[in-house]
Amino acid sequence: xxxxxxxxxxxxxxxxxxxxxxxxxxxxxxxxxxxxxxxxxxxxxxxxxxxxxxxxxxxxxxxxxxxxxxxxxxxxxxxxxxxxxxxxxxxxxxxxxxxxxxxxxxxxxxxxxxxxxxxxxxxxxxxxxxxxxxxx
Amino acid sequence: xxxxxxxxxxxxxxxxxxxxxxxxxxxxxxxxxxxxxxxxxxxxxxxxxxxxxxxxxxxxxxxxxxxxxxxxxxxxxxxxxxxxxxxxxxxxxxxxxxxxxxxxxxxxxxxxxxxxxxxxxxxxxxxxxxxxxxxxxxxxxxxxxxxxxxxxxxxxxxxxxxxxxxxxxxxxxxxxxxxxxxxxxxxxxxxxxxxxxxxxxxxxxxxxxxxxxxxxxxxxxxxxxxxxxxxxxxxxxxxxxxxxxxxxxxxxxxxxxxxxxxxxxxxxxxxxxxxxxxxxxxxxxxxxxxxxxxxxxxxxxxxxxxxxxxxxxxxxxxxxxxxxxxxxxxxxxxxxxxxxxxxxxxxxxxxxxxxxxxxxxxxxxxxxxxxxxxxxxxxxxxx
Numbered sequence: 189x190x191x192x193x194x195x196x197x198x199x200x201x202x203x204x205x206x207x208x209x210x211x212x213x214x215x216x217x218x219x220x221x222x223x224x225x226x227x228x229x230x231x232x233x234x235x236x237x238x239x240x241x242x243x244x245x246x247x248x249x250x251x252x253x254x255x256x257x258x259x260x261x262x263x264x265x266x267x268x269x270x271x272x273x274x275x276x277x278x279x280x281x282x283x284x285x286x287x288x289x290x291x292x293x294x295x296x297x298x299x300x301x302x303x304x305x306x307x308x309x310x311x312x313x314x315x316x317x318x319x320x321x322x323x324x
Numbered sequence: 325x326x327x328x329x330x331x332x333x334x335x336x337x338x339x340x341x342x343x344x345x346x347x348x349x350x351x352x353x354x355x356x357x358x359x360x361x362x363x364x365x366x367x368x369x370x371x372x373x374x375x376x377x378x379x380x381x382x383x384x385x386x387x388x389x390x391x392x393x394x395x396x397x398x399x400x401x402x403x404x405x406x407x408x409x410x411x412x413x414x415x416x417x418x419x420x421x422x423x424x425x426x427x428x429x430x431x432x433x434x435x436x437x438x439x440x441x442x443x444x445x446x447x448x449x450x451x452x453x454x455x456x457x458x459x460x461x462x463x464x465x466x467x468x469x470x471x472x473x474x475x476x477x478x479x480x481x482x483x484x485x486x487x488x489x490x491x492x493x494x495x496x497x498x499x500x501x502x503x504x505x506x507x508x509x510x511x512x513x514x515x516x517x518x519x520x521x522x523x524x525x526x527x528x529x530x531x532x533x534x535x536x537x538x539x540x541x542x543x544x545x546x547x548x549x550x551x552x553x554x555x556x557x558x559x560x561x562x563x564x565x566x567x568x569x570x571x572x573x574x575x576x577x578x579x580x581x582x583x584x585x586x587x588x589x590x591x592x593x594x595x596x597x598x599x600x601x602x603x604x605x606x607x608x609x610x611x612x613x614x615x616x617x618x619x620x621x622x623x624x625x626x627x628x629x630x631x632x633x634x635x636x637x638x639x640x641x642x643x644x645x646x647x648x649x650x651x652x653x654x655x656x657x658x659x660x661x662x663x664x665x666x667x668x669x670x671x672x673x674x675x676x677x678x679x680x681x682x683x684x685x686x687x688x689x690x691x692x693x694x695x696x697x698x699x700x701x702x703x704x705x706x707x
């Protein structure tokens with residue numbers, strides 16, 4: 189079994205085919221939607237984790253791409269310069285995923301990469317510009 | 325009559341290595357079980373500190389004269405405009421000024437780079453006069469080539485500050501950080517019970533001439549800060565609710581450290597500067613002993629809507645809740661986040677404590693106390 193996160197990018201004229209439904213029903217892929225922003229007439233994004241044997245996962249990706257939807261694995265990771273961090277907490281304000289949190293006693297920032305959904309809001313919110321994207 | 329202690333007595337104890345110095349957080353914890361009288365008899369000095377973004381900051385620089393000399397009129401430092409409308413080779417670089425169109429590099433970055441010892445590109449022009457004939461200059465400067473490099477910040481160390489939330493459906497980028505739509509977060513910016521002016525809210529020991537820690541070196545309170553307001557309503561613990569008093573501070577930037585002066589860029593707002601300030605409070609009487617014992621739960625502030633544009637006050641909260649990571653607004657739980665670093669503020673309070681304990685930092689009595697004000701003037705548009 190392989191688990192991987194993907195970003196699906198829907199074109200503005202996406203046909204409305206129930207892609208997620210088909211991934212589950214036809215391919216038996218376990219799907220966990222992390223973030224979704226899809227509306228008609230606009231480029232849409234869907235971040236989801238897919239779990240299945242590697243071969244099935246590959247077939248699922250091919251199916252998505254046939255539907256004119258981009259499907260890119262998230263090899264991206266948020267990287268941050270903790271050595272330069274002043275622990276102000278500004279990034280924790282935007283981290284709805286709960287990956288960046290302030291220690292109540294320590295007043296220190298901690299980053300849990302497992303909770304990160306790579307929404308990239310921290311990149312803009314850090315006043316010292318310490319966050320960057322690592323492309324895997 | 326209750327016991328009193330003079331600043332000179334405290335300094336004598338410091339000289340003899342006998343002063344008891346604690347941080348404001350330590351005395352806040354002790355204050356739960358100790359009366360002000362007991363606190364007064366046991367503690368001589370309380371160190372307070374803050375390390376937050378303070379836009380109203382900057383530095384005066386004297387570049388030294390060239391041969392032939394020049395009266396610099398328009399000038400930039402690493403392409404960031406500095407104010408040259410003072411004497412020939414003096415200038416003021418403001419923290420929030422930016423090098424357009426690259427507005428994420430500004431005066432604060434120039435100041436931090438200078439403190440770090442880096443070379444900075446100075447470009448200046450002038451009309452040329454009989455006494456100052458040079459009209460153009462382009463050269464590199466650093467903190468060793470210039471004469472004075474004096475940090476002068478007209479408004480720092482705000483006594484309390486609003487909590488910012490956003491009621492609208494759009495993300496807002498503000499000087500209070502990124503505010504998520506529909507009350508998605510609440511941002512605040514003080515060090516709470518560790519903050520200088522919250523530990524001496526009536527400013528009985530902090531005034532003009534008070535010796536302080538600023539940016540890693542020793543500096544002074546120069547004056548009351550701009551927008552100084554002692555007219556704010558007080559809560560039952562004598563704490564002004566919302567933005568109140570401020571300090572104008574001065575110090576030798578050549579002696580400062582980039583550990584305690586940090587340039588900042590807030591998305592779609594601009595440049596600001598984190599300034600580290602530490603102020604020792606002499607425990608001169610029971611009243612001050614009671615003030616320094618203030619706890620986060622007793623310090624209140626207003627939750628203000630920064631999204632709608634009218635800055636409506638929505639709620640009153642306290643710093644115990646804010647530091648807990650969650651407040652409740654209209655029955656809904658909202659995540660909170662600080663913008664001011666308590667971690668670095670603690671480091672400053674500890675450094676100051678150590679310097680005083682080891683006899684390297686002595687306390688001052690204010691040369692003059694601050695005025696009382698009755699609120700601020702509004703700017704009317706009259707034409």
